[in-house]
Amino acid sequence: MVTISDIRAARTRIDRAVHRTPLLHSKTLSGMSGFDVFLKAENLQKAGAFKARGASNKVFGLSERERSSGVVAASSGNHGQAVAYAAARVGARAIIVMPVDAQRAKVEAAKCYGAEVVFCGTTATERLERAEEISRETGMTLVHPYDDPDVIAGQGTAALEIIEDLPDVDAVVAPIGGGGLISGTAVAVKESRPGVKVIGVEPATSNCMGVSIDRGERTRITTSTVADGLRSNEPGVLPFAIVRKYVDSLVLVSEDEIVDAMLLIMERMKLLVEPSGAVSVAAVLAGRLPSGVRRVAAIISGGNVDLQRVAELIVSRRA
Amino acid sequence: MVTISDIRAARTRIDRAVHRTPLLHSKTLSGMSGFDVFLKAENLQKAGAFKARGASNKVFGLSERERSSGVVAASSGNHGQAVAYAAARVGARAIIVMPVDAQRAKVEAAKCYGAEVVFCGTTATERLERAEEISRETGMTLVHPYDDPDVIAGQGTAALEIIEDLPDVDAVVAPIGGGGLISGTAVAVKESRPGVKVIGVEPATSNCMGVSIDRGERTRITTSTVADGLRSNEPGVLPFAIVRKYVDSLVLVSEDEIVDAMLLIMERMKLLVEPSGAVSVAAVLAGRLPSGVRRVAAIISGGNVDLQRVAELIVSRRA
Numbered sequence: 001m002v003t004i005s006d007i008r009a010a011r012t013r014i015d016r017a018v019h020r021t022p023l024l025h026s027k028t029l030s031g032m033s034g035f036d037v038f039l040k041a042e043n044l045q046k047a048g049a050f051k052a053r054g055a056s057n058k059v060f061g062l063s064e065r066e067r068s069s070g071v072v073a074a075s076s077g078n079h080g081q082a083v084a085y086a087a088a089r090v091g092a093r094a095i096i097v098m099p100v101d102a103q104r105a106k107v108e109a110a111k112c113y114g115a116e117v118v119f120c121g122t123t124a125t126e127r128l129e130r131a132e133e134i135s136r137e138t139g140m141t142l143v144h145p146y147d148d149p150d151v152i153a154g155q156g157t158a159a160l161e162i163i164e165d166l167p168d169v170d171a172v173v174a175p176i177g178g179g180g181l182i183s184g185t186a187v188a189v190k191e192s193r194p195g196v197k198v199i200g201v202e203p204a205t206s207n208c209m210g211v212s213i214d215r216g217e218r219t220r221i222t223t224s225t226v227a228d229g230l231r232s233n234e235p236g237v238l239p240f241a242i243v244r245k246y247v248d249s250l251v252l253v254s255e256d257e258i259v260d261a262m263l264l265i266m267e268r269m270k271l272l273v274e275p276s277g278a279v280s281v282a283a284v285l286a287g288r289l290p291s292g293v294r295r296v297a298a299i300i301s302g303g304n305v306d307l308q309r310v311a312e313l314i315v316s317r318r319a
Numbered sequence: 320m321v322t323i324s325d326i327r328a329a330r331t332r333i334d335r336a337v338h339r340t341p342l343l344h345s346k347t348l349s350g351m352s353g354f355d356v357f358l359k360a361e362n363l364q365k366a367g368a369f370k371a372r373g374a375s376n377k378v379f380g381l382s383e384r385e386r387s388s389g390v391v392a393a394s395s396g397n398h399g400q401a402v403a404y405a406a407a408r409v410g411a412r413a414i415i416v417m418p419v420d421a422q423r424a425k426v427e428a429a430k431c432y433g434a435e436v437v438f439c440g441t442t443a444t445e446r447l448e449r450a451e452e453i454s455r456e457t458g459m460t461l462v463h464p465y466d467d468p469d470v471i472a473g474q475g476t477a478a479l480e481i482i483e484d485l486p487d488v489d490a491v492v493a494p495i496g497g498g499g500l501i502s503g504t505a506v507a508v509k510e511s512r513p514g515v516k517v518i519g520v521e522p523a524t525s526n527c528m529g530v531s532i533d534r535g536e537r538t539r540i541t542t543s544t545v546a547d548g549l550r551s552n553e554p555g556v557l558p559f560a561i562v563r564k565y566v567d568s569l570v571l572v573s574e575d576e577i578v579d580a581m582l583l584i585m586e587r588m589k590l591l592v593e594p595s596g597a598v599s600v601a602a603v604l605a606g607r608l609p610s611g612v613r614r615v616a617a618i619i620s621g622g623n624v625d626l627q628r629v630a631e632l633i634v635s636r637r638a
Contacts, residue, residue: 307637308637314629318626
């Protein structure tokens, strides 16, 4: 498992490689939702998403020998950029396996950090299998996007910052794909401030964690959502265990709620956020929080989205 | 005229009403331009633009009697929102005169702060005359968007923050419409750090300040630019005098340079900025700075832009 000590150690290890992102109060979102709403702006994080935290913690912790062999990662985008970024910082070779329909901005950013990009299939399972194959063939270390204690510990550092910046927070809300961010968040919050609620949010059309928790076992589903970073088919082993132990509630948001939250964040907060990054705000605006919660911190997980896609989404909801 | 003391006094007066906006370093823009580039994010300012500074300084400085009569302002949008915001904070009535083609987001925001909106013509001159008329008829105080020492002193507070946050800055770059922001910036910089360069930027198709400085007298021109906040027909009396005295250079940017800078700021900095707010970055990217400048702070003046307009601009440059 992962403990608060691991997260504190991660924080020291990645300190100079990642931003302490701002926690922004939003009068507009507070007025609209009835909660007192703060946004943890991980869209302003290095490489454009919280993933830089976990990837850096994993890559910086490798031995000299492991580093010299390089790293390989499977990713729909943000994790790939993050691994490319972390590898570049220590001069390690990186191969990123991306889906054939990956967003151009994410592919280009990984290449920009010096990584090699390999395309494979469209599902998380397909690209993970290809990455495992590359790892076996080359001896490169696989950096899993979420089922790795070092990665989870790194992701948890965002929640440590939230608790420091807002000691009287009532609830922390985070999106769920494979479960890396929610797991790190849950450990950071529950092992330091057990009274603070942790809420995980999934798209209603891509809710492998919710289905798995309901059935009491990890369950594979098919998914389809505008939130391309959250298209996981099955939760990770570690995330499933941590979510079951620590997360107070899992809620769902619709596709329209996700896009509307994304556009509202642009319009009123002047921040570009990707659809996956807006699901936590969508849940807050829909009021899907436990009773008794007043002061809430929603993690805006990332901002990597092609501008053409932004234009399409604006037209789809505002034309 | 306006002095550094006025700007320091303005800062104290408006302290609790406006944000101290972040000065964000951009590795991407630095790499692309060859300068060391920092952005003063006034798009994250109250009411979405630096204008909240000047309007607050003016409105908060009114006498009890003046406040009770209310205020009136002419604006293509951001100044109107700012006056509406400042008036709401002290419970004063506000009328905003906007062009008939004002962006919807700006009209709605002014109304949201409780202001009454009156539409008149399409040019700055037409709406200013209507506002003066309303002022004469009702006794409401006219808050000029730039030709007012209190407004200019308020706008200068952004540059005070830049100098504090980045003491070794070589140049401060600001957009020019009527000249309020560049005037406040120039006084703040030159009367505290005379060695720091001040650069004003105008759209090549809306350059009333440049034409006026070249001819040695305030000159009225016709304008047309994507940067709707900078469509001034003639510089203000005070701004013209201050720019002539203090500004090191005036540079021009093309329409495409403006839109490309705006999209780049979205894509890489994850910040929504309006076209007018991107002209300073456009000038930096085009390298139009005096020789010897290395560390530069560009003021992103505002972020109020309709999302439909954002979609159009993306399609126009990226389709």
